[in-house]
Amino acid sequence: MALECDTHGWSCSPSCCGSGGLDAREAVRIGAAGVLLGAALAAEHFALSLPIPVAVLSLGSLVLTGLPIIVGTVQGLLQRQRNVGELASIAIVAALYLGEFTVAAELGFIMALGEVAEEYAHRRSRRDIEAIAADTPRYAFVVRDGETVRAALSEIGPGDRVLVRPGDVVPVDGTVATGTSAVDESHLTGESIPVEKGPGDAVYAGTINHDGALQVTVLRVGDRSAYGKIMQMVREAEERRPPSRPLVDRLAVVYTPVMLAAAGVVLLATGDLQRSISLLIVACPCALLLATPSAVLAAIGAGARRGVLIRGGEYLEACSKIDTVVFDKTGTLTLGDLHVTKVVPFCGRTVEGVLRVAAVAEAGSEHPVARAILDAAPEPGSHAADATEMHLHPGGGIEARSGEARIVVGSARLLALTGIPLPEEARAVRDTLAASGVTPVFVAVDEEVVGVIGLQDRLRPESVEVIERLRREGIETIAMLTGDHEVVARRVAAEAGIPEDAVYAGLLPGQKQEYVETLQTGGRTVCFVGDGTNDGPALARADIGVSIGSREDTVALETSHVVLMRGGLAELPDFLRLGKRAARTITANVLFALAFSFSMIALAALGILSPAGGAIAHQAGTLIVLANSASLAGRAFVDLPGGRFGRHGPGSCPAADGL
Structure with missing residues (x-):
């Protein structure tokens, strides 16, 4: 499936979440089904006295589109998974039972078209993550005994020397032994300007060599490289379940039986099986299932594009509750360039x-x-x-x-x-x-x-502005913790704009954690920002632990919930803003999905919505949710008064939040 939206015991069918990209085979399958359905509808309209060709053409179309839905449902049931395709499958089987072959074929065809549209919308949401997740090479050119040989990465270790040609993706972390070139590190940092590299400079797996040949002495390969750790974090982010998902889990236990019962009541009250079929179609809760994961995916992708790596959706949703930001000093508010x-x-x-x-x-x-x-x-x-x-x-x-x-x-x-x-x-x-x-x-x-x-040390040039922006975002308390001398700490805090009574000096890492715990016990929701070196306990304890990461320092990737890979604080307010918008988008998606589904169920029960109309409405609701989530990527980082760059540029007008 393209969009991972499994819940405990409830998973999306291929018709709901897409079974992959629209390749040539899929295009031929759906195109052929459309031709057969069109011929069946024409035959039904112009040759009512020839029902057999209509049935044959309709069933041919249904085999191409409806059969995969039914097979997916059966497979899910055999694996003891509740599948939202159950409702669509029952509706198709009921239409066949009534002898409404064209109706069954229409349902299968519309669901298949919806699959294509959902896949396209979903791929737009994933494109930023796919950019950072581009595969590194599986092979490299190794210099051994004066000769250059092609070798698998699994055969390369620290101390080896590899040749990186112009245009190659750097396969390892290492240092340049010979050669000079510009290297594009945007996959790691989000920074698009290539960096000049020469002998002694560090290069990293996943970056792209531009215009010169480099010989690189290997330091780390594969999962141990900076790129490998980043990819592990991105994979974890897609797999982690945000707090809003338990609602869907609880709904999964009763939803399908309740909808089947509702369809049965409608049938008994009206004697109209088509109404029941329509109800089952619009009752498929795909929009609700996709409400949270699609928004989380879009937000994670938007952050990745700006070098902000987010470990999971729960940290995005927590942003809306953050009222306290606590900074480490050395390497966080300051450059750490002692x-x-x-x-x-x-x-x-x-x-x-x-x-x-x-x-x-x-x-x-x-x-x-x-x-x-x-x-x-x-x-x-x-x-x-x-x-x-x-x-x-x-x-x-x-x-x-x-x-x-x-x-x-x-x-x-x-x-x-x-x-x-x-x-x-x-x-x-x-x-x-x-x-x-x-x-x-x-x-x-x-x-x-x-x-x-x-x-x-020196204060980061962006520290004062970041703290001002946090205050404008409504952060009530901003504090600084450090193990440094109190006089030095107060000087740095004064330069950064942090009040003297919010400065705590001479602290050990464990004491920083205790301070965070004290704030949380007092009802605060805390974002702790550190450099990922000595701040592990506090980063782990905070509701959101944010590390100042870099290509050189991969410790931050292992100890924190969010990593600012550009090596500075500038993106911190934007991350918190992104999280708040993601939370609002999830809420809007869920409310819309519930309201839309119940409205369509009511229209189906009243006989206003036909089975084909129900299928169209079902897909429309799902696409609206996906489009609303995808819009997060376009309005995630905005220009603020006195703020940095922003996605839209000066004078632009970002889209409003929500639906």
């Missing part, structure tokens, strides 16, 4: 010596603090082999051993935790650095503090 501004050595050490010791401990870490120290250290990149043991203290720092020496790099809290006294001169340096907005990091060897390293 750089060393000052080094104060103690105990006869030199600046270079303090950096070298710190680099030994930090060599195995991917934290922004580690990257800054390693970049500033003498002989960067040469210290990994010096440490024999490493132990990360999330939110505090790192502890390592080099030979017999124990090295601790981190906060004053980590020194206290590891039993290392903080001398008065180090306290004075800490206070001086913090007062100027610089984060102090202590370096200790064994029981002695040998230096303090000052690190400074």
